[in-house]
Amino acid sequence: MKKFNLMLIFVLTALLGFGQKSFYDFTVKDIEGNNFDMANLKGQKVLVVNTASKCGLTPQYEALEALYKKYGGEKFVIIGFPANNFLSQEPGSNDEIAEFCQRNYGVSFPMMAKISVKGSDMAPIYHWLTEKSLNGLEDSSVAWNFQKYMIDENGRLVGSVSPKTAPDSPKIVSWIEGK
Structure with missing residues (x-):
């Protein structure tokens, strides 16, 4: 009976999402x-x-920075995670990446340390972003550099956008503006 009760608690906890992490x-x-x-x-x-x-999509830094300048502040932020998972397109050190972003695109939004966004060494935050059992919304995989994940004000994943979709696309802008 004790085993059954523990199993029931475990199942209910999993179904109700208790213990499920948020972005925060x-x-x-x-x-x-x-x-x-x-x-x-x-x-x-x-x-x-x-x-x-x-990467061929590296010029998206310019649109990301423009989006951040327009909407960034108390209600919206962009977080960049450099990753070298696709054809070694981010080979530099953190210092080199920071210098590149500043020199070429004037990046002022927060940039994080280089991580892995797929594979056996995937960073925990990307496990959360890509696994429905952790984020409660959807399973996804990072298709390429500049894939975008949208997190709401409560730390919940609300969607993702393909790498080729421009940062200032109607989908992203309407989400930011709450339309």
Whole structure:
């Protein structure tokens, strides 16, 4: 009977989502090596983007920065996660990536330390972004550099956008504006 009760508690916990992490439960390293606590973003919409410096989509940094300048602040933030998972298109160190982003695109939105966004060494935050059992919304895989994940003001995943979709696309802008 004791085993049955424990199993019932486990099943109910899983079904009701108790213990399920939110975006705010993660702490990562920023590009300078400091802890970056996602809980500090409570109340903001967050666009999470895996980035790369030597990709055909790298010019999206310009549109990301423009989006951040237009909407960034107390209600919206962009978080960049450099990753070298696709054809070694982000080979640089964190210092080199930061310098590249600043010099070429004037990036002012928060950039995190380089991580892995797929495979056996995938960062925990990307497990959460890509696994329905963790995020409660959908399973997905990171298709390429500049895939975008939308997190609402309560730390819940609300959608993802393909890498080729421009950061200033109607889907992203209407989500930011709450339309």
